Amino acid sequence: MSEDFSAWVGKSEELVEVLEPARSNALRAALGETDVLAAGAELPLLHHWLYFWNVQPPAGLGPDGHPAKGGFLPPVPLPRRMWAGGRLKFHAPLLLGESVTKTSTILKIEAKSGKSGNLVFVTVEHKLAGGHGLAITEEQDIVYREPAAGTVPAPVDNGELPEAGWRREVDPNTVLLFRYSALTMNGHRIHYDRPYAMGEEAYPALVVHGPLQATLLADLAVKNLGGKRLATFDFRGMSPAFDGTTLHVCGDAGEGGASLWTQQGATKNMTATVTCS
Template identity: 40%
Template sequence: MTGDIHEWVGRKRRVSDEMATPLVRRMAALTDRSDVALDRGAPVPNHWLSILFDDAAPQSQLGRDGHPTKGDFLPPVPLPRRMLGGRRVTYHAAPRVGDTLERETEIAAITPKVGRSGAMIFVMLRHSITGPNGLVAVEEQDTVYLEAKRNAPAPVEKPIVTPNSAWREPWTPSPVVLFRFSALAFNGHRIHYDADYARDVEGYPALIVNGSVSTLFLFEALLRRAPGKQIRHYEARTMQPVFCDRPAFLCGEAPDAEGKQALWVEAADGAMAIRIVTRVG
């Protein structure tokens, strides 16, 4: 089967979307921002692009997990569970209120691996986003497909201990935050809103916080300390899930000599769940 799915590498798809005023207004409400203008042509925080370009698949074409079924654009990976593994994003220009944007997505790589929890397949998508004035952003996104959850307990992995932070904010993501973000992004993945499904089918103890939600709130915390700045580039890696309604911390280091700084979500046990290296400007 893996030999077949490698034939999907190189496939491309184009989707258009609009940075519409209602979306910007709702993101400002979600993030408690009062400094973002809603006038047509006003710049929007770069990282708010994460709510655009939903799949909007017909209801009849959704899988059990709430995602579009595989085999249309996404390759027919023979593993049932999926999660975001990481992403790398470079912003070239700020999106503006009212801009019509286009995203070209290419299946850049498909890589089977075997980890401590079983077989895995990594699918890397490369997104190029353009607007009225040219290139806006380029993103590489790694999606990890996993085996069905086993009845046996998962192997215990050593937690990644967090470094000392320059700032640290308590954060307990709520079901309302997850719902509002999923509604904005039209994300139907049930692990973010259906607690019974997340627990009984995928084997998680609680709702999973979207990786994009953790990233969003890390960036918002950073930009409160750097007013007037924008995220210019970042690389994110997911080490372990962040669970809904469980205390966590948004943390960051001071910038280094090159202007880079590490951000992370710290779980209640002190382990690092998501790590981001970013640059603002």
């Protein structure tokens, strides 16, 4: 690509929000948790993605339902965009009910060419600080892609269970996808608008959010690591997951942490690794 986005590198913005307990509890309820967390309790890992909404008027939205390009993020002309992965370090817990400052900085913009055509990767750093100082350092990888060249194949559920030390089965139905979109103010139409997802972006069904899969993986690790605190969480999207097919949330303990993945049929959708403090 000929566009030069170097002027966007180093761009920064700061947001402040109170971590209202009701929003985190709503996601916990959507995922089957029955106990309610009160103000002062630790924010569950990766629930910070429920906050710091980027709410735009209709004129501020792109055709895909995302905020229009050219605000904080660069105006990359490629039409398709997705959250490809990220790396997080947990320094201290965030507490429900406290005021948190999020400072975001564009670290890197790279244009590449691959099998699927031209790609642009934007790496954004987020630092979240609460009452105990710096709590989370995160690097987020966003990828912009060309229009779909052909229909993405649907996963085939062969009925076989993945071999994993830990496993949870989740039904990524339309209600769950809607609730996660609403709780994160994610207007990306691939998660709730089936005609758009299939007709415009050539997916075989609605797409399961990458952050939702990552949240399920982090929760699986927390529940199976014997009370150990997670120090890092690195994840990468491998292949889209879709509604209508069971999502297997899997993990295996390892030295100092665990390896994790989501899977539909024989296809791994997301992989992740965690280390413990």
